[in-house]
Amino acid sequence: ARSRNGCVLPHKLFSDSEIIGYALDTLYNVISNDLEEEEQEENSAKQVDDLGSQFTEIFIKQQENVTLLLTLVEEFDFHVRWPGVKLLTSLLKQQGPQVQQIILVSPMGVSRLMDLLADSREVIRNDGVLLLQQLTKSNAAIQKIVAFENAFERLLDIITEEGNSDGGIVVEDCLLLLQNLLKNNNSNQNFFKEGSYIQRMKPWFEVGDDNCGWSAQKVTNLHLMLQLVRVLVSPTNPPGATSSCQKAMFHCGLLQQLCTILMATGVPADILTETINTVSEVIRGCQTNQDYFASVNAPSNPPRPAIVVLLMSMVNERQPFVLRCAVLYCFQCFLYKNQKGQGEIVSTLLPSTIDATGNSVSAGQLLCGGLFSTDSLSNWCAAVALAHALQENATLKEQLLRVQLATSIGNPPVSLLQQCTNILSQGSKVQTRVGLLMLLCTWLSNCSIAVTHFLHNPANVPFLTGQIAENLGEEEQLVQGLCALLLGISIYYNDNSLENYRKEKLKQLIEKRIGRENFIEKLGFISKHELYSRAAQKPQPSFSSPDHMMFDHEFTKLVKELEGVISKAIYKSSEEDKKEEEVKKTLEQHDNIVTHYKKVIREQDQELEELKQRINTLTSQNEQLQATVTQQVSQIQQHKDQYNLLKVQLGKDNQHHNSHGDTLQMNGIQTEEVSKLKEELEEWKNKHELLQGQLREKDSVIEKLVSAVSAELDPAANSWKISCEYFIRWTEKLCLCFPKELEMLRSQIQLQSAEISKLQMENQKLQVMVPVTCSFIYGNCISKTCLPATVAAFLNQNVLEGYRASAFYLCLYCNLLWDFACCQSEVKALSEEKESLKQQLDSSSSTVAILQDEKSKLRMISWCFWLTRIRKYLH
Numbered sequence: 001a002r003s004r005n006g007c008v009l010p011h012k013l014f015s016d017s018e019i020i021g022y023a024l025d026t027l028y029n030v031i032s033n034d035l036e037e038e039e040q041e042e043n044s045a046k047q048v049d050d051l052g053s054q055f056t057e058i059f060i061k062q063q064e065n066v067t068l069l070l071t072l073v074e075e076f077d078f079h080v081r082w083p084g085v086k087l088l089t090s091l092l093k094q095q096g097p098q099v100q101q102i103i104l105v106s107p108m109g110v111s112r113l114m115d116l117l118a119d120s121r122e123v124i125r126n127d128g129v130l131l132l133q134q135l136t137k138s139n140a141a142i143q144k145i146v147a148f149e150n151a152f153e154r155l156l157d158i159i160t161e162e163g164n165s166d167g168g169i170v171v172e173d174c175l176l177l178l179q180n181l182l183k184n185n186n187s188n189q190n191f192f193k194e195g196s197y198i199q200r201m202k203p204w205f206e207v208g209d210d211n212c213g214w215s216a217q218k219v220t221n222l223h224l225m226l227q228l229v230r231v232l233v234s235p236t237n238p239p240g241a242t243s244s245c246q247k248a249m250f251h252c253g254l255l256q257q258l259c260t261i262l263m264a265t266g267v268p269a270d271i272l273t274e275t276i277n278t279v280s281e282v283i284r285g286c287q288t289n290q291d292y293f294a295s296v297n298a299p300s301n302p303p304r305p306a307i308v309v310l311l312m313s314m315v316n317e318r319q320p321f322v323l324r325c326a327v328l329y330c331f332q333c334f335l336y337k338n339q340k341g342q343g344e345i346v347s348t349l350l351p352s353t354i355d356a357t358g359n360s361v362s363a364g365q366l367l368c369g370g371l372f373s374t375d376s377l378s379n380w381c382a383a384v385a386l387a388h389a390l391q392e393n394a395t396l397k398e399q400l401l402r403v404q405l406a407t408s409i410g411n412p413p414v415s416l417l418q419q420c421t422n423i424l425s426q427g428s429k430v431q432t433r434v435g436l437l438m439l440l441c442t443w444l445s446n447c448s449i450a451v452t453h454f455l456h457n458p459a460n461v462p463f464l465t466g467q468i469a470e471n472l473g474e475e476e477q478l479v480q481g482l483c484a485l486l487l488g489i490s491i492y493y494n495d496n497s498l499e500n501y502r503k504e505k506l507k508q509l510i511e512k513r514i515g516r517e518n519f520i521e522k523l524g525f526i527s528k529h530e531l532y533s534r535a536a537q538k539p540q541p542s543f544s545s546p547d548h549m550m551f552d553h554e555f556t557k558l559v560k561e562l563e564g565v566i567s568k569a570i571y572k573s574s575e576e577d578k579k580e581e582e583v584k585k586t587l588e589q590h591d592n593i594v595t596h597y598k599k600v601i602r603e604q605d606q607e608l609e610e611l612k613q614r615i616n617t618l619t620s621q622n623e624q625l626q627a628t629v630t631q632q633v634s635q636i637q638q639h640k641d642q643y644n645l646l647k648v649q650l651g652k653d654n655q656h657h658n659s660h661g662d663t664l665q666m667n668g669i670q671t672e673e674v675s676k677l678k679e680e681l682e683e684w685k686n687k688h689e690l691l692q693g694q695l696r697e698k699d700s701v702i703e704k705l706v707s708a709v710s711a712e713l714d715p716a717a718n719s720w721k722i723s724c725e726y727f728i729r730w731t732e733k734l735c736l737c738f739p740k741e742l743e744m745l746r747s748q749i750q751l752q753s754a755e756i757s758k759l760q761m762e763n764q765k766l767q768v769m770v771p772v773t774c775s776f777i778y779g780n781c782i783s784k785t786c787l788p789a790t791v792a793a794f795l796n797q798n799v800l801e802g803y804r805a806s807a808f809y810l811c812l813y814c815n816l817l818w819d820f821a822c823c824q825s826e827v828k829a830l831s832e833e834k835e836s837l838k839q840q841l842d843s844s845s846s847t848v849a850i851l852q853d854e855k856s857k858l859r860m861i862s863w864c865f866w867l868t869r870i871r872k873y874l875h
Contacts, residue, residue, distance in 0.1 A: 017077045024072070024083035031055045032090040056094035066091070066102045067109075074112055078121065085116065085127045092134035100139050110135075110142060114149040117158070122170075125158075129173045136180040143181050147188045151181060152197050164204050165221045172217070175224035182231045186241055189232055193245055199252040201229065205261060214268055226274045229254070233281045235539050246286040255282050255289055259296045263306060269320060276310070276326040277540065284333035284539075290341055293334060307334065308363055314385070315370030315378045325541050325549075328381050332539070332554070335388045345389045346396045349403045349416070368405065371436075372419070376429040377546050383435035384552045387442040391554060397447040417443070417453055425463050430475055431549065437482035438555045441489055445558060448495040455490060455501040465513050468522050478550065481525030485559065488523065488566030507570060520567055526559050536560075684834050691830065 033052045059065055066088075073084040091099045103109040113135065116128025132151070136143050155174045162171045181188050192198070204225045232245045249255050261267060261275050283289040297303040313319045314327040335341050348364030370382030390397050404413040414422070420436050444450045454460055467483040470476075487510070496502045510519050526532055535541075535551035543549045 017075070017080050020072065021077075021079035021083050024080070024087050027059070028083060028087040028090055031059065031087070031094060033094075052090075052094050056091055056099075060091065060095060060098055060102060063102050063106075066099060067106050070103070070106060070109055070112055074115070078124070081119075082124055082127065085124060085131055088113075089127065089131045089134055092131070096134060096137060097139075100135060100142060103135065104139075104142060110145045111149060114146065114151065117151070117154045126170055126173065129155075129158075129170070129177055133173065133177050133180060136177065140185055140187075143185050144187055147181050147185075147191055152178070152192055152195060156197060156200050160200075160203075165207075165218055165225060167221060168217060171221050172224060175221065175228060178228055179224070179231060182228070184236075186238060189237065189241055189245070192232070193241075193248055198232070198245065198248045198254065201225070202252055202254045202257055205254070205257045207261060207264065207267075214271075219268055219271060222271055223274055226271075226278045229258075229278050230281050233284070235281065235284060239285075243286060246282055246284075246289055249282055250286075250289050250292065255279070255292065258282065259293065259306065263296070263298050263309075269323065273320075273323050273326045276323070276330050280326070280330040280333040280540075285337045287338065287340075290334055290338045294341060294344070302360075304360075305363075307331070308361060308366065311363055311366040311370075311385075312361070314381050315366055315373065315375075317373075317375040317378060321377075321546055324377070324381060325543065328385060329540050331385050332388050332552075335391070339393055342389045342391070342393055342396055346400055350399065351402065351404065368416075372423065376431040377549065379428075379432040380435035380549055383439040384555075387439045387552070388554065390442055394447050397443055397450050400443070401450060401453055415453075417450070418457060421454070421457060421460050421463070425459065430479060431547075433479050434482060434550050437479070437486060438552060441482065441486050442555065442558060444486070444489045444493065445562065446493060448493050448497075451490050451493045452495065452497050455494070455498055461487070461490075461501065461506070461509070465509060468519065469514050477522075477525045478529055480522045481529075484519055484523040485526060485562065485566070488519075488569065489562065492562070492566055492569045503569075510570065516570055519570060523563060523566065527563060532556060532559075681834075684830070688830055688834060 031052055069084055069088055069091075072080055073088065075081050075084070088099075103113075113128070113131060116131065117125060119125045119128065132146060136146055155178055159167065159171050159174050162168060162174075164171070182192060204222075229249070233242050233249070235242070258275060258279050262272070262279055267275070279293070283293045294305070294307065296306040298306055298309040300309075310327045310330060314324050314331070316324075335345070345363050345367075348362035349368065367382045367386050370378040371386065373379060373382075390400065401415065401417060403416040405416055405419050406413045407419070417440075420440060424433055424436055440454070444454055464483045464487045468480055468487065470480075472480065487506070490501075491503055491506050494501070494503050494506070510516065514522075529551075531548055531550045534548075535553050536556040539553045541549070541552070
């Protein structure tokens, strides 16, 4: 239905999704201009565009139509959602800014459209990508909203699912949308870097060894991927953002992967050219990346630095023009703010570092070869590359004056500076002369010694004045302007060391032969040239054809800096020059002082950094030690609490075990004392076993003696005559068991044997005394209750009147039995003491177990107490 103000979708149709879909398709066909190419003619194309725009204006005149369309896009029904997406995309193509503004002010307008990327139906998801492409064109606000709606994550997931660079047109659409979100949008670029999405770009550039047969879609995808990398490190971005992205690309290995493609074989020419441009901007102004690029070698035999291989392509006139421009840009970016790289390039030109064998080609030799070749484009590229090696580096400008060139056999070598001026005077092509003049202007600027060397050649000044004074065509005006700039530099940076070419004399020469106004006019030819304006826009050399390759971006900065000061210097008088010289000297002194103080400040900054690092290290160590001390203090306090609790518990146990109080205090929970007691107990056990062994041996000996005595006696005959020899042998057997008394017993036996002979003679007299003696011995032996029962019976049966000679030996035998009984009593006492010690040890072990149990309980109580305190503190 159509009203006066425009098209309105009736609400009654919401009940039938199919009809809604047909209505949306109808509106899409009315507004869209997507006709077949064969049906479109050049004359009717503008009319169709006008009709689509007019219908779009009618539709969006009421913002409710767009809001209602956004609501329909939220529907999950395929027949409604897909036509709605196509219609909204067509509206954005026809009237993009107006529709963007309506969606931007609509509640959750952009968020609704972001849900299309999560749709499981690929048709809707892919058309949603196209819709977001149109929505994000040239609108930073919508770009930020889309980025913060997790667009980067979803788009990168889609690219990965589709196969990265091997994917189809969906990957291309996602890459175009990413470019819309990131290009000239610093906020989104920072968000992309902080979200670690740069690391996810590395797999895009993992190409195989077989690089032949690349499809057109793969070439397009990889080309867009390289452009996306360049968007993040573009020289037009803020320096801080560019530097952080460059460092991230190096650390994640993206730069290394790009260098692999750069040195690979079989890569298409346009991909190789774009890769060189990408590597150029990744390393531009970043010392770490520049150092890595200088270390890259080409896979050749022998290996050559990548810089040398690239310079070989730059000075080769057979290579494509865009490739040579890309190599020049890469070399410029390598030397940008890289004094180390500049020194390495210039050192390859110095006599002391030139390879005399000629086996390897250096970068300096390639630049010199290009500088003096017959190809004007090689001349220009080599001159600009060498000028970048001298940019803002006065030391290298002085060292380059030492370079000598052998022009021909038999002629003496000439300096590089002189050879450049010789080629200028020979009337070569305009492009060659422009390149050489830019090199000379860069070389002489801010270097008085180089100016002196240039003026020392008497042919240089007349050549310059002659070129400036002539009235030449438009093509030569650019050369005249550069000659005026070179002569002005020779005046401005002249130190008046040559009498014939002092500042004042050069000014007078200009006044006489050229005229000041004419000189200033010719000097202005440079900045007024169209090619100068193009070169001043961006660092990358981009030219439509080799003929337009005239100016370098860095040289335009030098012209802008010197044009004004040279114009003023031409009009100054000698007195003003003297004053200026004095001011310059003062400024030089001031600069020297400032330089000195800068050096001092730099050294102090380094010392401060070192001290800060030491302070940070000591602070961290102090914090660790304080934490350790705090932990140890808490542990000590816990041990004290446990000790107090155990002490109280021990006090309670002492009240119940008074008899073992001293033992408990001695033992307590000291494991060392328990181990000592165990060792003493083992010693007593060993002694006990030894004594038992001795006792068993004595028992066996006694049993043998008793059995032997019983066998010798004959009780039936009542004959108790035992010979002395038998008792001697018997006693000797007994003494074998007692080695300590053996010698003493032998001596006693000898004495008794002597007395026996006397006693035999007095036998009659002793017969009366024997019964009394026997009764005495018998009484003593019976009183020894500790004797064995067999011995007592033996004595009761065998003490008779005729037993005279055996009385002494029986006494000795009884004494031995007495000693044996005493040993048995000692063993019994030791056994009782052992049992007592064992009981005490068992009591101590049980006490230790009780105390350990109490300790574990107290530890659990303390942990519960601290957990309760921590929970209260957290709450």
